Amino acid sequence: MEKSKIWINKTFKGVELLSASYTKFKFTKHWHDELAIGVIEDGAEGLFYRGDNLIIPKRHIVAINPSEVHTGFSGAPNGWRYRMFYFNLKELDSEFSNRDMPIDPIINSPIIYDEYLFNILFQLHVSLEKPSFELTKESLFSLAIEKLFRQYGSAKRERFNSICTTSSYLARDFIQDNFEFNPSLSELEKISNCSKFQLIRSFKIIFGITPHQYLLLIKVKNAKKLLSKGLSCVDTSLACGFCDQSHFIRNFKKAFGISPSNYLNDKG
Known part of the structure; x- marks a missing residue:
């Protein structure tokens, strides 16, 4: 059965989402103005990209850079089921300006096997489809973007290793005191005086879980x-x-x- 759904979640500007399952459908040659990142949930997707036929199997990530001509077709007898993000990089640049995080449009490989990144991208996509806390969506978004661009982007920079201990405790206390009001990651960033990326890393190092996981546990x-x-x-x-x-x-x-x-x- 072939089906598809495309939508925009109001939490993030410039991010379009697709959830689809195809068996015999084939995409003709085309390109995206956005950076296309997807997770293959089941089966395998075939891709003609940069002159080669590629197969992206289940539990792998597909990455197609802006303006790159490509096709899409079934890479397995039963087709493929996947979830795609289409990131408008100009919007991402404004979202992450003045952060310790490089946003570069070039992803080095069209096929990525990374269980951690796959799971984060999958959880993020689902959170943008089903009812979820803003803190959950923002945290997963930050984790996914940081991992994607730091490890697989062409503009790799040295990882920022400092731990924001005081900021993490401030964020934890704020969540405890305001859990019923669903504080956002942007609010935690302001009260802790620590960037989203640093805060998530530090919070997880100190408490063993991310801020959005902590919020759920408190609830x-x-x-x-x-x-x-x-x-x-x-x-x-x-x-x-x-x-x-x-x-x-x-x-x-x-x-x-x-x-x-x-x-x-x-x-x-």
């Missing part, structure tokens, strides 16, 4: 306390600032291995 822990006091699932979800009921149920079960309603019934 579900507080949700558990409220459920223990007899609050309903709907009221608990609202009190803790979840995007919607499905978002609350999914994250509660991930943390505790049981749905909120079952936990409430067991307590009752």
